[in-house]
Amino acid sequence: MKRASLETSFPRSLAKSATSSPLDWSSYRPDDTAVLCFLRKPGWLLLIRKKRGLGAGKINGPGGKTEPGETPRDTAIRETREEVGLIPSEPRHQGALRFAFADGYRLEVHIFTATSWEGSLCETDEALPFWCPQEEIPYTEMWEDDILWLPAVLEGKSVEGEMFLRGDSLEFWDLRCSDDHQVG
Numbered sequence: 001m002k003r004a005s006l007e008t009s010f011p012r013s014l015a016k017s018a019t020s021s022p023l024d025w026s027s028y029r030p031d032d033t034a035v036l037c038f039l040r041k042p043g044w045l046l047l048i049r050k051k052r053g054l055g056a057g058k059i060n061g062p063g064g065k066t067e068p069g070e071t072p073r074d075t076a077i078r079e080t081r082e083e084v085g086l087i088p089s090e091p092r093h094q095g096a097l098r099f100a101f102a103d104g105y106r107l108e109v110h111i112f113t114a115t116s117w118e119g120s121l122c123e124t125d126e127a128l129p130f131w132c133p134q135e136e137i138p139y140t141e142m143w144e145d146d147i148l149w150l151p152a153v154l155e156g157k158s159v160e161g162e163m164f165l166r167g168d169s170l171e172f173w174d175l176r177c178s179d180d181h182q183v184g
């Protein structure tokens with residue numbers, strides 16, 4: 001796969017933190033797998049105010065943890081339906097991010113986007129959805145790392161990376177992106 005640095009989207013300094021990694025990622029094994037699924041229409045992105053679970057109160061894309069027997073793509077479809085009432089058609093895999101939290105929890109998150117769907121948008125117990133202009137994404141109300149990789153995803157790139165968070169603070173990151181899409 002052809003690799004490019006995030007320099008295509010960002011200054012090089014944002015692709016990798018200046019600090020050294022607090023853990024050896026070669027032995028990384030996630031405790032859980034989760035997904036994010038960003039629905040898109042020209043100039044707009046579907047975001048949610050998340051009501052519960054990890055990241056409650058933040059703005060994010062629909063998503064959640066994978067259940068036994070599901071592929072990440074199955075999870076993207078199920079979680080989007082459960083959280084906002086829309087069923088994405090053919091969600092496109094645009095990479096995976098490996099998170100490690102200071103308390104030891106490790107979560108691998110697969111990123112999907114979709115440009116078509118069925119169903120009716122609705123608020124649920126889990127999420128308050130809203131269409132956001134792509135130029136006005138409220139990064140200050142999102143996970144601290146999102147501003148590093150979401151713009152590349154919205155440019156159509158595939159992202160991969162490792163992130164270490166202490167509470168809500170991003171302490172280490174190493175991100176790569178590619179113009180090619182992996183099928184997940």
Ligand SMILES: Nc1nc2c([nH]c(=O)n2[C@H]2C[C@H](O)[C@@H](COP(=O)(O)OP(=O)(O)OP(=O)(O)O)O2)c(=O)[nH]1
Pocket residue numbers: 034035036052053054055060061062063064065066099107109143144145146
């Ligand atoms: N945008 C963004 N999303 C993140 C980050 N870290 C992180 O876990 N997430 C997402 C991935 C998942 O969609 C979600 C965590 O899963 P969840 O707690 O919603 O899982 P769930 O719906 O299955 O909830 P639960 O039943 O397990 O409580 O948060 C991050 O740094 N940025």
